[in-house]
Amino acid sequence: MKKVVNVVILYLMALISGVSAYAAPGRLGYILNHPDKFDRKVVTVEGEAIGNLLNDNRGGVWLNIFDAGYNIGIYAHKKAVFKDVNNFGAYAKRGDIIEVKGIFYKNCPLHAERDIHAVSVKIVRRGYALRETVSGYEKLTSFALSIICLTLAAIYFIKLEYARRH
Secondary structure, X not given: OHHHHHHHHHHHHHHHHHHHXXXXXXXXXXXXXXXXXXXXXEEEEEEEEEEEEEEOOOOOEEEEEEEOOEEEEEEEOOHHHHOOXXXXXXXOEEOOEEEEEEEEEOOOOOOOOOEEEEEEEEEEEOOEEOOOOXXXXXXXXXXXXXXXXXXXXXXXXXXXXXXXXX
């Protein structure tokens, strides 16, 4: 009997780890394009934390991740799951790249939408502020357009004054 229990436990562990390996990090697009294959299975995805942490009315917390044009909401029952996530992607900011292991729901019975219920979150790379630069070409173009606009405004006001006098 003990051997049977051990074999069943090993089989379940292999099954769970096999599903996680199949949904390798960085495959969010594949999972979202083939939701039936992954529905209610343990997946591991990687993406940039974007927006902010959002509390829900059940005491849980939401975090959105973005990867290669795809995004999904990550739900955790406790805020402590996201304790290490400090940088969130926004304008001029790159969010933390995180690896999330959790259960994917094609249509979550709790939230009635596609999401992942996080079991664990690991930081892959820390986020940082982006430095915006303006090229010399952009500066020259904006200067030329400013001169053109000022010239057209001057011509308009000269014509307006001329029409008022006559």
